[in-house]
Amino acid sequence: MELNKKIIFYVVNVDWFFLSHRKELAIEGIRRGYDIYLLSKDTGQFKLLHQLGIKTIDIPFDRKKNTYFNDLCAFIKLCRMFNRHKPDIIHNVGLKSIILGSLACTLYGRKSKLINAVSGLGYIFSNNNRSVLKSIILLLLRCILYFKKNNTKFIFQNPSDKNLFVNEKISSNISSFIIKGSGVDEIKFKPKNREIKQGQIIRITLVARMLKDKGILDFIFAAHICHKKLKGKVLFKLVGGLDLDNPSALQEHEIKELLIENYIVWEGKSSNIINVYENTEIACLPSYREGMPKSLVEAMSMECVILTTDVPGCQDCVEDGINGFLFPPRSPKEISEKIIILLNDFELIIKMGKESRNKMLTDMTLNHIVKTTYEIYQD
Structure with missing residues (x-):
């Protein structure tokens, strides 16, 4: 690691999601001279990430329900990595990464700029029967981020998620931004001339x-x-x-x-x-x-x-x-x-x-x- 090289940590549940939705951010960071790390569960994609110039750290995230021991292990490892590398920017993607990454950053990354990307609030927020769990998560986020609020920004993909976090006093209008998705290359995804013939399926x-x-x-x-x-x-x-x-x-x-x-x-x-x-x-x-x-x-x-x-x-x-x-x-x-x-x-x-x-x-x-x-x- 170069002494004066700035570091970006991307904290994401699984490596394949990072490759499909955030890879271009990392490639741009490398182009700009950053040291880029992905902290994620290794599902077999780390070799490809290394070929792109992205450094990796395996974190035992578990996406199943009631995985408290694994969550604790993931949190402890995040704390160790934040303390060891002292990244300039920590970019958490997804609800579990935001909760564990923000807490670890509050304890061991106080000088780091914290970016929390809410990439969708998932099944917990789409089911009214889970409103108690939803309230607990919102309260937990509010408590965690109270001590880090001056150096934290939120990226939302739609206005509804942003308004929820602002109304719950987790984020503010000043620290909240809307970016519509992870982006699509309009040159690569360019349609052929479309026509529909009579009788076509x-x-x-x-x-x-x-x-x-x-x-x-x-x-x-x-x-x-x-x-x-x-x-x-x-x-x-x-x-x-x-x-x-x-x-x-x-x-x-x-x-x-x-x-x-x-x-x-x-x-x-x-x-x-x-x-x-x-x-x-x-x-x-x-x-x-x-x-x-x-x-x-x-x-x-x-x-x-x-x-x-x-x-x-x-x-x-x-x-x-x-x-x-x-x-x-x-x-x-x-x-x-x-x-x-x-x-x-x-x-x-x-x-x-x-x-x-x-x-x-x-x-x-x-x-x-x-x-x-x-x-x-x-x-």
Whole structure:
């Protein structure tokens, strides 16, 4: 380590999420002369990170419920690493990283600038039955950050999450910023000339991990509702892998028993999302709450119509009736009704797709997100 080289610590639950959502921030930091570290659970991606010039520290984060011993171990290791390396900037991503990283920073990183990126508040905040746990988390954050409030900034992906934290007095308007997602390269995600021919099968795609809170079952049930009317005209595609460590995980058999050959298909995880959206007219995400869903921003860049829920994060991807439609969460019938509206007007599908890309280009591009984040670091 060079003596005068500034250090950025990224604290993230798992390495694969960092690679898919924050890698470009690290690459820009290296270009600017920072020493970049990822503190994360190693799921096999550390070798690739090293090839990019990113240093790694394995932290035993556990994303399952009731993992208090592992959380304690992760916290102790964060304290040791903060004390040893004394980073200039600590950038926590995600709720658990924010809680453990902020507490460790309060104890052992008092000179560090603390950046807390709320990348979505997850299943706890999308389910009213967990309101007691939600209150405990908010109180815990308020207590932890009381001693670090003068050197802490928050990055939110949507206004709803920002307003929640401001109203709960965890952050303030002055220390809170909105950056819409992790950014998408509009040059790389550039659509081909779209046209829809008479008799063409319309492809409706949901890209997400197979989680209940992503609305996977709502999407499938919507397809079942209009099965007799639409089979042979529409292909419903699920693209994404299982995530059995998540409390909202669906089991493989739960999904497969609801599929219908040549009508509802599950393609698994894809390594070529551009190709997925090149073969998609309508992107659907019936999620119950998001920060800013990258899958929808990618679909917007590829000129797909967007169908999604009227909930924080998702609603920021759609101007209702302009580049797609919004519907309430847990409403398969309304999803099917929106799909039928689109299938009756192919010109509307093309028009809304172009509006999606125009909306994405305003403030969701990769260059905009990276530039704005580093302005916050240097503020």
